[in-house]
Amino acid sequence: MEPRFLRLSEVAKELATSDSQIYHMVRSGELPAIKIGGRGQWRVERAKLEEYISDKYAETADWVATNPLVDNEPE
Structure with missing residues (x-):
C-alpha cells in the first residue's frame, strides 16, 4: 500500500x-501541500500529486493543440 x-x-x-523545484512549486501554490509539525515539514498528498499530473497533461495537450509543429524545411 502506498x-x-x-x-x-x-x-x-x-x-x-x-x-x-518542488519546494518552489509548493511555495508558489502551483502544487498543493500541507505544512505539518513543529518544524513545518511539507507533505504532498498522493491524490493531489496525481491530480496535478493529470492537470499538467491537459495543459500540455491544450498547448500542443494551439502550437502545432511547423515544417521549416524549404520546398
Missing part, C-alpha cells in the same frame, strides 16, 4: 526533478 502523504524529496523523485 503512503497517503509524500515528502518533497519523494515528489521530486516521482516527477524526476529537483527538491528545490
Whole structure:
C-alpha cells in the first residue's frame, strides 16, 4: 500500500526533478501541500500529486493543440 502523504524529496523523485523545484512549486501554490509539525515539514498528498499530473497533461495537450509543429524545411 502506498503512503497517503509524500515528502518533497519523494515528489521530486516521482516527477524526476529537483527538491528545490518542488519546494518552489509548493511555495508558489502551483502544487498543493500541507505544512505539518513543529518544524513545518511539507507533505504532498498522493491524490493531489496525481491530480496535478493529470492537470499538467491537459495543459500540455491544450498547448500542443494551439502550437502545432511547423515544417521549416524549404520546398
